[in-house]
Amino acid sequence: MNPVRGIALKVTAIALFSVMAALIKATADSVPPGQAVFFRSFFAMIVILVWLAQRGELQSGLKAQNKMGHVWRGLIGTSAMAMNFAALGMLPLPEVTAIGFTAPLLTVIFAAMFLGEEVRAFRLTAVGVGLVGVVIVLWPRLTIFEDSPEATVATLGVMLVLGSAVFRALAQIHIRQLVQTDQTSAIVFYFSLTATCLSLLTLPFGWVVPGLDVIAMLVTAGLIGGVAQIMLTSCYRFAPASVVAPFDYASMLFALLIGYVxxxxxxxxxxxxxxxxxxxxxxxxxxxxxxxxxxxGKARPNVTPQG
Incomplete structure (x- = not known):
């Protein structure tokens, strides 16, 4: 274990994901969300394949035991990504990031509903507090009685981010089940593959031929997303999840800085x-x-994480 290295990888991954989101936002007026999903997923998949090949894990790392689990994770995750990309073109980056923090709160609720996990008063209280914070962020945007194009777009953006948060929380539930049978590398790769294929279904609905500058930003977003995903996966090799998890919220700082600059x-x-x-x-x-x-851990010192 090397907690400092694990934290460094996690923070770097979060920073790269924030830059990726900014690149997607910068191209939102030029390309539809489905096309952005294609670039993000296809080029990330290339990075992941190169990484696995360098590690000599190309064959073993892509074995899929729970095939339908990967399909469902791909469908849910791709929906979350598309909604989030669409919202980036409608709302400021910091607001999209802040509202997106709803996902871990919903994951607690969904884990109790679908996985039978016991959720006691402390965590339920924390979820309630978090939802109050989400309402505070949302309130100025919920201008449902204001008849203007800007208000309509803002309200739609809020709904899309909330929808994305719901699907991201559901994706986490599926991942918790997938890690019992499949390697993390396989989960990451098949999500990118599924998202790439699903994004192609939107081809008849408004794909465009963007300028070279837009293409460069989209390709860069995909490559950065792939590198960030590898760093995010690798950080858990050096530090426990409970140590690196709080650094997810560094994305708020990066979003504020990037949004302002x-x-x-x-x-x-x-x-x-x-x-x-x-x-x-x-x-x-x-x-x-x-x-x-x-x-x-004290009660079951000899049980593995998979047990």
């Missing part, structure tokens, strides 16, 4: 307050998961 987006007070509350709730859940993990 690149897109001239000034964060509102409501967004900052709401995001802070959501982050606090997320850290509470992570802390509780760590405490429960330590208790389980």
């Amino acid at each position: 690149w897109f001239d987006e000034i964060p509102t007070a409501a967004m900052l307050v709401g995001a802070s509350i959501v982050i606090l709730a997320g850290v509470m859940i992570i802390w509780r998961e760590r405490q429960l993990g330590l208790k389980r």
